[in-house]
Amino acid sequence: MKYIYDLHKTMLARNLILVYEGEFTQEITKSVLAMAERNMDSMGEESSIKRKVFNVMVECLQNIVKHGEDFNPFNEKKNSAVFMIGKQETEYIITSGNPVNEETVPKLREKLERINSLDKDGLKKLYKEIIKNADLSEKGGAGLGFVDMARKSGQPLQFDFEKMDDNHYFFSLKTTISREQA
Amino acid sequence: MEIINLEGTEDTPKIILDKGNGIFEISGRSLPEDSAEFYAPILDWLDAYSKAPNPETEFVFKLEYFNTASSKLILDILSKLEDISGITVQWYFHEDDEDMEEAGEEFSELVDIPFEFKTY
Numbered sequence: 001m002k003y004i005y006d007l008h009k010t011m012l013a014r015n016l017i018l019v020y021e022g023e024f025t026q027e028i029t030k031s032v033l034a035m036a037e038r039n040m041d042s043m044g045e046e047s048s049i050k051r052k053v054f055n056v057m058v059e060c061l062q063n064i065v066k067h068g069e070d071f072n073p074f075n076e077k078k079n080s081a082v083f084m085i086g087k088q089e090t091e092y093i094i095t096s097g098n099p100v101n102e103e104t105v106p107k108l109r110e111k112l113e114r115i116n117s118l119d120k121d122g123l124k125k126l127y128k129e130i131i132k133n134a135d136l137s138e139k140g141g142a143g144l145g146f147v148d149m150a151r152k153s154g155q156p157l158q159f160d161f162e163k164m165d166d167n168h169y170f171f172s173l174k175t176t177i178s179r180e181q182a
Numbered sequence: 183m184e185i186i187n188l189e190g191t192e193d194t195p196k197i198i199l200d201k202g203n204g205i206f207e208i209s210g211r212s213l214p215e216d217s218a219e220f221y222a223p224i225l226d227w228l229d230a231y232s233k234a235p236n237p238e239t240e241f242v243f244k245l246e247y248f249n250t251a252s253s254k255l256i257l258d259i260l261s262k263l264e265d266i267s268g269i270t271v272q273w274y275f276h277e278d279d280e281d282m283e284e285a286g287e288e289f290s291e292l293v294d295i296p297f298e299f300k301t302y
Contacts, residue, residue, distance in 0.1 A: 026215035030192055048278055051247065055281070058213050058249050065215070128288060131257055144250035152281070 018085045024098075029061040036085055043087075045179075052152045052177045053092050057085070059145040060096045060173065067100070090179055097172040105161050105169050115146055116156040123151050149175050186227055194220060195245065199227050204236055208259075209244035209274075212252040221255040228262040235266045244274040244302065245282065253285070260293045270296045277301040 011019060017039055020032055036057060040050045064081045081098035100108065118126060127147050134143050150157050158174040183201045190196030190210035198207045214220040241263055248256065263269050273286035283299065290297035 026193070034192070047276075048280070051279065051281065054247065055249075058247075062213070062215075062249060062251070124288070128292065131254055132292060134254065144253065148250045 015086045015088055016084050017087050019082070020084075021082045022080055024061065024064045024081055024083070026062075026065060029058070029065060032061060032083065033057060049092070049177060049179055053085070053094065055152050056094050056149050056175050056177060059149050060094055060175070063145050064096055064098050067098070088179075092177045092179065093174060094177070095172065095174045097170055099164060099168050100161075100171045102167050102169060105171075108171065109159075109161070112146060112157055112159050115150045118150075120151075120154070123147055127151065153177055183231065184227075186224065195248075197224060199224070199231070201231060201236060204238075204240070206239060207242040207244065209242070209246075211246050212248040212256075214252070217249070217251040217255050221252075221259070225255075225258060225262060228259065232262060232266050235268065238268040238270075239263075239266055240270050240272055242272045242274065243286070246276070248285075257289065257292060260289055260295060264293050264295055270298060272298050272300055274300050274302050 010016075018032070018036055020028070022028075033054065037050070037054065040053065045053075061083060064083065081096065083097075084093075084095045086093040086095070115123065115126070127144060130143050130147065146157060153175050155176050155178075160172045161169040162172065164170050185202070186197055186199040188194070188197040193211060193213045193215075195208050195210040195212045197209075198205050200206070208224075243256070260271070263271065271290075273290070275282035275286060286297065286299060
């Protein structure tokens, strides 16, 4: 039973206010959002910060719902991914991790690196370019999620790909929202 | 013309499209699972309305939050409004919500429609 205490200690050490592991659906997304909102409300968080965190959470969670499902190699745990929110003294940290197919890794990496190379105006330009030209994908994404997350964060998106097996990588993504008013 | 009157939910906006009373309003939160499907009837309604619009149309957006998939559909709605003469868009944002204000400004730069910005 020690793992319970260990998990508890890890969560405290990392200031995690919410961890969800499992299947991701729109219903789960709504529940997670409601919990996080209630949590921020009860801590009296500034509404502009709350909105930015909410915004990043939505894009992050809906990304997993849209793209997570076909990729998981463990069929009995289809759509399994992890989502966490940490609250530090000066920032919120929104992290997610989900399996992706090996072929999508270079595309994802390229997209995120391009976003991270842009400043505020560059991101604004890219956003407008995509929204003008993009049609919704068959999964219903506009291809704007990461750009929007980077704009709300104002900081680079941190990401990593961990090899799971021959065909799959675990895609981790970390977005920070400063708690200090700009 | 039929009236569209959708109650808002935690992930879909409240929408009223009422030609007779001159009320055209989208408000609340928009993060539906499938935004294209959700907004399809709205776009169809606007197609029909644009064939015989009122002399003046004030279209109100009073959104608290929308996700990126919805932003694409909002642009689709605005593109349809572009074809309607006598159209103005009233873009409401909460007074301390700079992101929503900026989002409105960006939309106004993408379409050829007069925008009025208002706080609530």
